[in-house]
Amino acid sequence: MSWLDQVFPGTSSKRTMIDRSQALPGRTTPVAVPASHVVLGHPLRGEDPESSAGIGRFPGYQAVVLAGGCFWGVEEIFWQVPGVYTTAVGYAGGYTPNPSYEEVCTARTGHTESTLVVFDPGVVDLEGILRVFWESHDPTQEMRQGNDVGTQYRSAVFTVTDADADLVRQSARRFAQVVADAGLGPITTEIAPLAEAGGERSDGKCRDGRFYYAEDYHQQYLAKNPNGYRCHASTGLKYPA
Template identity: 40%
Template sequence: MASSEQAIIAGGCFWCTEAVFRDVIGVSEVESGYIGGTVADPTYKQVCTGDTGHAEAIRVTYDPGTITLPEIYDVFLGTHDPSQLNRQGNDVGTQYRSAIFPLDDAQRAEAEAAIQRWNAEHEGQSAVTTIEDASQWYPAEDYHQEYWDGEGQRNPYCLAVIPPKLMKLRKSFAEKVKG
């Protein structure tokens, strides 16, 4: 059986980042949730106010023999706009911030290197992606899990936002996309 590791990232709406990473080779699980805030067991409604300090995030479980952590971070930075402070498109607020929540010092170093790579490849732009200590992870409510595969394909917001992210994934990381 393959080994697995986890990474926690936030790049705007978790429905969108979850949809991207469900299509990545080597990723076995993607869970939407909340991290980085001060309220215990927050609800979606609470997080949406922006008052809890949480980010909408995903916890990615992956096989490091198939996809490396640097590749996970590169896909993450390459499929949302890490130069947008506290927003992705029409989603505005700290709950939609671009952030990486490393689980150890090695992940922190990889996160720093990934941001440096992104900045070097995007002259004139700077990633505002934060690297934050991984605090308590709270899984989002059940109806948020695998959202794109269910309700999301009937949701006008998702239909407008997710397909362009999936196209970015397929264009920029074709060798990493599940068949």
């Protein structure tokens, strides 16, 4: 029995990625979400989401999907970053189409709690977004963040393009050196283009390469509930200048 099982009994199964054949079936209808961000006032959904892995197009802006633990706190961090146009929480990296939060919590969808971050590259570039990402959670905690344990809390970056995925991998290597110098590591963050997160992997498992918006009450949760739960298991390390 690992120390995690001793501290958090019954978590072993939730820390193991589900096989597609065992995943919940989900549904064909997406959940309804508000039209606008309650803090930033900009749209949550982009144009033509069916052509862009569920995200849609935001002309003039870039997008990336980040997972670093409970999505309430991750989203709150990023809507405060200068240059961020909009954010939304959802589910990505798994198998089940249009999952509910309750289904994701069973660890039988394969998804991780994720935050869509849409930003103005003229104000903050992708590396600037990643600086905040690496510094605001602990990417060495495999299948968990702090007291939140399971595949739904795993660290991940899902990009819109292959080029962005390459940049993320370079960024991860830079931060990995900082982590190693501090006697920590390795970084376990999953990095892939969002569309390929649903493709055939080297282990033969397929996943559904889309971002699914979470339910209305999860969107900008901490703006609506300022005293709500936050979990930031940061390493305290700084991304290299």
